[in-house]
Amino acid sequence: VPPAKLARGALFYTTPSRQFPTGATLPVARRLALLKAAEESSAWILEDDYDSEFRYSRAPLPSLHSLDTAGRVIYLGTMSKVLYPALRIGYLALPPSLVEPFADLRATAEDHGPFIDQATLAEFLACGVFYSHIRRCRRAYAERLETFLDSARPLPFRFPHTDGGMNLMGLWTAAPRSSDDALQARLDEAGFDVAATSRYAIGPSRRGLLFGFTAFEPAVIRAGCRRLAALLDR
Numbered sequence: 001v002p003p004a005k006l007a008r009g010a011l012f013y014t015t016p017s018r019q020f021p022t023g024a025t026l027p028v029a030r031r032l033a034l035l036k037a038a039e040e041s042s043a044w045i046l047e048d049d050y051d052s053e054f055r056y057s058r059a060p061l062p063s064l065h066s067l068d069t070a071g072r073v074i075y076l077g078t079m080s081k082v083l084y085p086a087l088r089i090g091y092l093a094l095p096p097s098l099v100e101p102f103a104d105l106r107a108t109a110e111d112h113g114p115f116i117d118q119a120t121l122a123e124f125l126a127c128g129v130f131y132s133h134i135r136r137c138r139r140a141y142a143e144r145l146e147t148f149l150d151s152a153r154p155l156p157f158r159f160p161h162t163d164g165g166m167n168l169m170g171l172w173t174a175a176p177r178s179s180d181d182a183l184q185a186r187l188d189e190a191g192f193d194v195a196a197t198s199r200y201a202i203g204p205s206r207r208g209l210l211f212g213f214t215a216f217e218p219a220v221i222r223a224g225c226r227r228l229a230a231l232l233d234r
């Protein structure tokens with residue numbers, strides 16, 4: 001939850017499209033309040049829109065960057081989710097006043113970017129294949145999400161945020177007696193790469209597991225949910 005006031009000149013980092021690991025989205029009213037707070041205290045907002053390409057059932061909310069009339073938002077995107085993380089290419093959309101300082105900073109920090117990768121990506125974008133790739137991924141992931149939600153019905157979880165991203169937070173409907181550490185060990189042993197939500201929390205948190213669904217064919221998802229149901233039943 002963004003604060004109502006920001007310190008003068010502060011930098012406020014946020015992922016409004018999708019908070020990891022909960023999957024929560026920042027509502028428009030809060031986006032507008034955050035922009036107002038940034039304008040009032042000349043603060044900067046760093047909007048990390050790392051997986052906004054993957055929305056399945058509803059249109060995405062407008063980015064902070066698109067709502068910003070005062071030039072306070074630095075928009076950050078990445079190719080890591082939509083292509084692959086080893087590519088190491090991201091991008092910034094900057095308020096005009098920051099373009100030159102950032103270009104200077106970039107030149108000082110790293111003068112030679114990955115030119116060949118960048119040129120290849122530029123070609124991939126220019127010929128339109130990038131966009132058909134995104135549409136194909138979105139279709140496949142939407143099907144995998146639907147399969148997962150359907151197959152996970154017998155599992156003791158509820159999924160509060162199911163519209164986007166590449167993973168889903170499932171909150172226990174009846175928390176297990178065993179600790180997250182003990183549970184994690186059992187899951188690891190059975191070959192499940194799912195993390196307890198407490199792993200991402202500094203303090204006490206709602207208990208749950210984080211499920212990835214985009215990397216698996218529907219048949220694998222169905223079989224995995226059946227195996228998990230059997231494991232949790234023991």
Ligand SMILES: Cc1ncc(COP(=O)(O)O)c(C=O)c1O
Binds near residue numbers: 015048050080
């Ligand atoms: C919040 C957030 N931002 C950005 C990224 C992407 O980082 P990078 O572009 O360095 O791969 C990730 C990757 O998981 C992420 O979780």
